[in-house]
Amino acid sequence: xxxxxxxxxxxxxxxxxxxxxxxxxxxxxxxxxxxxxxxxxxxxxxxxxxxxxxxxxxxxxxxxxxxxxxxxxxxxxxxxxxxxxxxxxxxxxxxxxxxxxxxxxxxxxxxxxxxxxxxxxxxxxxxxxxxxxxxxxxxxxxxxxxxxxxxxxxxxxxxxxxxxxxxxxxxxxxxxxxxxxxxxxxxxxxxxx
Amino acid sequence: xxxxxxxxxxxxxxxxxxxxxxxxxxxxxxxxxxxxxxxxxxxxxxxxxxxxxxxxxxxxxxxxxxxxxxxxxxxxxxxxxxxxxxxxxxxxxxxxxxxxxxxxxxxxxxxxxxxxxxxxxxxxxxxxxxxxxxxxxxxxxxxxxxxxxxxxxxxxxxxxxxxxxxxxxxxxxxxxxxxxxxxxxxxxxxxxx
DNA sequence: AGCTTTTCTTGCCTTATGACAAGTTTTATT
DNA sequence: AATAAAACTTGTCATAAGGCAAGAAAAGCT
Numbered sequence: 359x360x361x362x363x364x365x366x367x368x369x370x371x372x373x374x375x376x377x378x379x380x381x382x383x384x385x386x387x388x389x390x391x392x393x394x395x396x397x398x399x400x401x402x403x404x405x406x407x408x409x410x411x412x413x414x415x416x417x418x419x420x421x422x423x424x425x426x427x428x429x430x431x432x433x434x435x436x437x438x439x440x441x442x443x444x445x446x447x448x449x450x451x452x453x454x455x456x457x458x459x460x461x462x463x464x465x466x467x468x469x470x471x472x473x474x475x476x477x478x479x480x481x482x483x484x485x486x487x488x489x490x491x492x493x494x495x496x497x498x499x500x501x502x503x504x505x506x507x508x509x510x511x512x513x514x515x516x517x518x519x520x521x522x523x524x525x526x527x528x529x530x531x532x533x534x535x536x537x538x539x540x541x542x543x544x545x546x547x548x549x550x551x
Numbered sequence: 552x553x554x555x556x557x558x559x560x561x562x563x564x565x566x567x568x569x570x571x572x573x574x575x576x577x578x579x580x581x582x583x584x585x586x587x588x589x590x591x592x593x594x595x596x597x598x599x600x601x602x603x604x605x606x607x608x609x610x611x612x613x614x615x616x617x618x619x620x621x622x623x624x625x626x627x628x629x630x631x632x633x634x635x636x637x638x639x640x641x642x643x644x645x646x647x648x649x650x651x652x653x654x655x656x657x658x659x660x661x662x663x664x665x666x667x668x669x670x671x672x673x674x675x676x677x678x679x680x681x682x683x684x685x686x687x688x689x690x691x692x693x694x695x696x697x698x699x700x701x702x703x704x705x706x707x708x709x710x711x712x713x714x715x716x717x718x719x720x721x722x723x724x725x726x727x728x729x730x731x732x733x734x735x736x737x738x739x740x741x742x743x744x
Numbered sequence: 745a746g747c748t749t750t751t752c753t754t755g756c757c758t759t760a761t762g763a764c765a766a767g768t769t770t771t772a773t774t
Numbered sequence: 775a776a777t778a779a780a781a782c783t784t785g786t787c788a789t790a791a792g793g794c795a796a797g798a799a800a801a802g803c804t
Contacts, residue, residue: 421693421697422697423697427693429692441682442682446686475674478668485678486638486639488678489639491685492684492688493639495688495692496688499688499695500620502728503695503725504614504615504620506790507791508790526750527751532696535695537791539791539792539793539794540790541752543753543791545752699761721781729762730761730763731781731783732763732764733760733762734782735784
């Protein structure tokens with residue numbers, strides 16, 4: 359019996375017919391990235407997106423003082439996409455970099471458009487995925503205003519423990535909007551130091 | 552000669568055929584809100600969205616300490632929608648309230664779905680609108696981390712001067728993630744006090 | 745294994761912003 | 775116009791978090 363394809367976890371049998379799956383899944387291309395590879399660089403326009411089968415990545419922007427700020431983390435099952443650049447066909451401000459070796463499944467814009475306009479369930483899911491990203495970003499944004507750094511860290515620990523465990527402190531710090539120094543002190547406080 | 556319909560500014564002739572416009576525009580229903588009316592309340596699921604022809608509104612969430620945090624402002628030409636609640640059909644955490652009397656054009660979820668799945672240009676535009684919202688939110692989110700309060704205020708002043716002119720200080724303050732006291736001092740500093 | 749580089753921790757001091765409270769100005773209501 | 779209610783300003787003091795620098799620990803490299 360054949361091993362089920364990773365993408366069957368992304369496109370589930372209860373939302374897609376067998377025929378649709380046979381149409382969608384072969385359009386994705388397996389791509390492997392090595393640690394530190396860039397999937398997207400500032401100034402370029404993103405023409406592909408990926409689903410992560412294995413590995414970790416992060417996106418970041420560089421601020422006016424040259425410091426980088428992590429905008430997102432990606433791990434198994436996540437979609438790696440710069441929504442704005444991909445759909446508006448604009449040069450991006452973001453960089454997306456593999457933090458470990460990664461196995462991904464890639465789809466290009468033209469193929470996406472074909473599936474999006476051709477298959478109702480595909481566009482329903484695409485919309486849902488985008489809205490979920492919007493939801494996460496909104497929550498993070500509100501948390502930046504409503505919560506202190508300690509609280510934001512606790513939420514991350516609860517929501518994405520695998521990120522906290524696998525990503526370096528400095529990247530997590532900029533994601534949470536604190537310095538690495540402060541985050542180190544927060545960790546000390548939590549561990550009861 | 553007939554006055555052009557407001558929605559012709561939203562659905563422009565270069566992106567929609569005459570036939571499509573005749574199909575889309577009559578589906579919207581004119582709705583008038585009075586100052587302080589709620590368009591959406593926490594706990595409810597949003598079943599309509601609106602384009603603003605005239606007036607101002609804001610959305611906000613209430614944090615764990617009972618303070619409200621403004622998440623967005625809406626004015627002429629803007630879409631008023633809670634993307635998450637509308638598309639995921641979930642109860643919302645947001646409140647949307649008219650800050651002045653408002654004239655809006657309303658579309659319900661079922662009619663939206665019909666147009667979205669039936670008209671290619673309508674779904675292209677819908678996707679673009681959502682991505683633009685994502686872009687704004689991302690910029691605001693990065694600015695919360697990268698910029699000090701003074702800088703965030705200057706950006707708002709530059710990007711949305713009509714908001715700064717028409718909305719009360721306390722609402723702008725929570726939107727920028729500062730107290731009204733601090734924002735008052737920021738204004739003093741800018742005016743050269 | 746030894747060396748280098750990166751990551752993380754800790755101390756000391758500074759700074760942006762918050763908390764609270766009093767007063768002033770503006771807006772709404774009768 | 776008079777009163778009440780919001781909105782805004784300003785002062786004093788408190789605090790979360792940053793800046794900088796030194797050192798410790800861990801990871802990567804030859």
